[in-house]
Amino acid sequence: MPTISVERYMKENLDYKVFQEISYGLYVVTSVFEGRMNGQIVNTVLQVTSEPPRFAVIINKKNLTHDLIRQSSVLGITILSQEAPMTFIGLFGFRSGRDVDKLSKVNWIEGKTGCPIVTDYAIGVMEARVFATLDAGTHTIFVGDVIDARHLADGRPMTYEYYHSHLKGKTAKNAPTYNPSAA
Numbered sequence: 001m002p003t004i005s006v007e008r009y010m011k012e013n014l015d016y017k018v019f020q021e022i023s024y025g026l027y028v029v030t031s032v033f034e035g036r037m038n039g040q041i042v043n044t045v046l047q048v049t050s051e052p053p054r055f056a057v058i059i060n061k062k063n064l065t066h067d068l069i070r071q072s073s074v075l076g077i078t079i080l081s082q083e084a085p086m087t088f089i090g091l092f093g094f095r096s097g098r099d100v101d102k103l104s105k106v107n108w109i110e111g112k113t114g115c116p117i118v119t120d121y122a123i124g125v126m127e128a129r130v131f132a133t134l135d136a137g138t139h140t141i142f143v144g145d146v147i148d149a150r151h152l153a154d155g156r157p158m159t160y161e162y163y164h165s166h167l168k169g170k171t172a173k174n175a176p177t178y179n180p181s182a183a
Contacts, residue, residue, distance in 0.1 A: 024160035028078040028092050028118045029057050030108075031068035037116045038097035040065045041089055043160045045077055053146040055128060058139050064097040069142055073130040074113040080158040084121035086167050092118075112148050124151045 030039035044058035057075060059066040069075050080089075091102055108116045111127040119125070128144025 026080050026084075026089070026158040026160055026163050027057075028076075028080065029059065029065060029069075030076040030078070030103075030116045030118060031065055031072055031074060032113075032115050033068045033072040036068060037103050038064045038068055039076075039078075039092055039102055039116065039118055040097070041093035048143055053149070054131060054143055055126065055146060056141050056143045058136065058141050060139050062138075066140060069130065070133075070140070072113075072115075074111075074115045075128055075130070075142060075144055076111055076115045076117040077126045077128070078118040078122045079124045079126075081121045081123050081153065081155040082158050082162055082166075083155065084158055088121060089163070089167070119152065122152045123155050123157055124149065126150075 024043040025045060027042050027045045028039050029042045029045070030037065032038075040059070040063055042057055042059065044056075046056050048054040048056050055077065057069075057077065059069060088106070091100070091105060095102065103116050103118075106118055106120045108118045108120075111117045113127060113129065115127055117125045117127060125148075126146050127148040128146050130142050131145045132143040134141040134143075
């Protein structure tokens with residue numbers, strides 16, 4: 001029986017479709033630094049601890065939102081409803097804040113830290129101060145202490161599966177689940 005190395009097995013058998021089978025939500029993550037604000041769509045927000053309440057978000061290092069979080073150590077999280085249309089998701093998911101003032105096109109409030117918190121299509125929102133960071137190669141994992149959290153509306157949260165199957169959404173190039181061979 002022939003044997004192959006783990007590296008060869010991983011290279012030959014990596015099926016990116018499995019990454020979309022993991023349960024994810026769809027969120028807008030925002031930040032601000034010295035008056036510059038931005039936000040982006042992410043599918044990786046997770047609760048890390050309950051006491052104190054801490055959440056982690058994963059952001060591509062190429063994104064403006066990453067730079068703002070790194071500089072200010074504050075971030076906002078908007079939990080999106082299934083009602084969010086593709087035009088809204090596209091604004092935050094496929095447009096760069098270096099080219100477009102995304103927040104001028106939506107409703108938002110200023111959080112306790114000055115961070116913008118998007119309220120359009122929001123079921124709930126949170127605001128956090130960065131507690132720790134982890135370099136994950138192309139992305140940074142930001143762990144934040146929650147300083148404010150609000151339930152805004154009843155509804156079903158947008159999942160990544162719903163986004164792909166019902167809205168026929170695509171995966172952005174800077175997303176952790178991006179499949180380079182499908183591009």
